[in-house]
Amino acid sequence: MPAEITQQLNFNDEVTGLIYGYVFEPDTAARRIPSREVLNEFQSIEPGRGFIWLHVNLNHATAEKWLKKHFAMADFFFEEIRQGSRSTRIERQGEVLFAVLNDVIFRPEGGGEDAATLWLYCRPQLVVTARHKPVRLIENLFRKLDQLMPASPTALLVDLLEEQEDVLEQIVRQANLYVDAIEERLLSHHIKNNRTALGRLRRLLLRYQRLLAPEPAALFRLMSRPPAWLETVVVQDIRHFAEEFTVVLNDLVGLTERIRLLQEEIAAKQMEQNNRTLFQLTIITVLALPINIVAGFFGMNVGGIPFANNRHGFLLLVLIVTGFTLITAYWALRRRDND
Known part of the structure; x- marks a missing residue:
């Protein structure tokens, strides 16, 4: 049987909704395990001697029941998911760390849904990440597991936070290139198209800022009152992440302000062009005014029309109209010129 078919059959046998399952032990590379071995591995882990990471597909009907039954996960985690909460945040819920992370694909031209949300549940010896749609944060982390080798559940959380920061940095970098290209076209004849593109990009960046920026209040509460089992070095890592993320957000705010200024400049150029066109139409109307007035008078069917019997009357009339x-x-x- 071909390898692809075998893998597909094995995936269909995974009735728990588990996508990835890994065991992390000290000084040992991450070891992937199927769902039938997860519970035994979890029960065999000694306190402080490793943890298990489970990445779950929430579209699977039995995923929630399986997690609640075997890992005693708190109800608030699934209530948050059902409420559709998508704002990025890291907060403490009792002795559990709860996080919402977002992944977005930068599409300045628009089209299609571009955001995916990841919910994270973290406690000693267990990390659970859950999603409805594929999340690049997980795929990027999956490719780096051999190099990262996280020593604790919170270390894995910090790695995911760094991936989220990288996503926002890439968005800011790509958006800068996009705005640079519009600036190059600013003096072209496509002012209207540029203004539309900038408006769409500005709305997009504001949406990304709302999705990706962590809630400062929740982050502050976590750093001021962390759970007892949370290592001091992890609190410092989270604080360092918050500082770096603030720098990236400042870059994003600066880019948004730059886009606003470009929009104002384009609007001013467009207004100037409209005023120039309106003035030209006004000049044409004013120049046509004398001949219209004269034609109106001479078109009256009354007596006493001047130059009616003069054989040079038409020439005189042309000279008069031209003079006026x-x-x-x-x-x-x-x-x-005076204006």
């Missing part, structure tokens, strides 16, 4: 038109043009252009 030149005077009107001089007055209008002089007013423009």
Whole structure:
């Protein structure tokens, strides 16, 4: 039987919704385990001598029941998931660490849902991550497990926080390149398109900022009153993460302000162009005014029309209209120069 079919059959046998299951032990590489071995491995871990990481697909009907039955997970975790809470935060719930992390794909041109949420439950000897849609944070961490070798559940949490920070850094970098390209086109004839693109990008960055920026109040409470089992070095790592994330957020705010200034500049250029077009139309209307007035008078079907019996009447009339038109043009252009 081909390898791909075998893997698919094994995946279908995974009735718990488990995607990844890993055992982490001191001075040992991470070891992947199937769901049928998870419970035995979890019960055999000695306190302070390792932990288990479970990554679960919440779309699986039995995932919640399996976690509650075998790992006594608190109800608040699943209530938060059902409420659809998506704002990034790390907080303490009793002696448990609860985190919500988000992953987004930068699509400045729009189209399609671009965000995925990861919920994390962390206590001594156990880390559970759950998602509805694939999350790049987990896939990136999965590829680095051999190099990272986290020594505790909170160390794995810190690694995930660093992945979230990398996601926001990439977004800021890509958005800067996108804005640079618009600045290069600023003097072109596509002002309207540039303004629309900048508006869409600004709304997108504000949404990313809302999704990816951790709630400061929850983070402050965690750092001021961490659980008793949380190592001091991990609290320092979380504080360091908060400082680095603040720097990235400042870059994002600066980029948003830069986009706003570009929007104002484009709006000013567009207004100037509209004013120039309106002035040109006004000039044309003013220049056509003398001939319209004269034509209206001479079109009256009454007696006493001047030059009616003069064989040079038409030429005289053209000269009069031309003179009035030149005077009107001089007055209008002089007013423009004075303005």
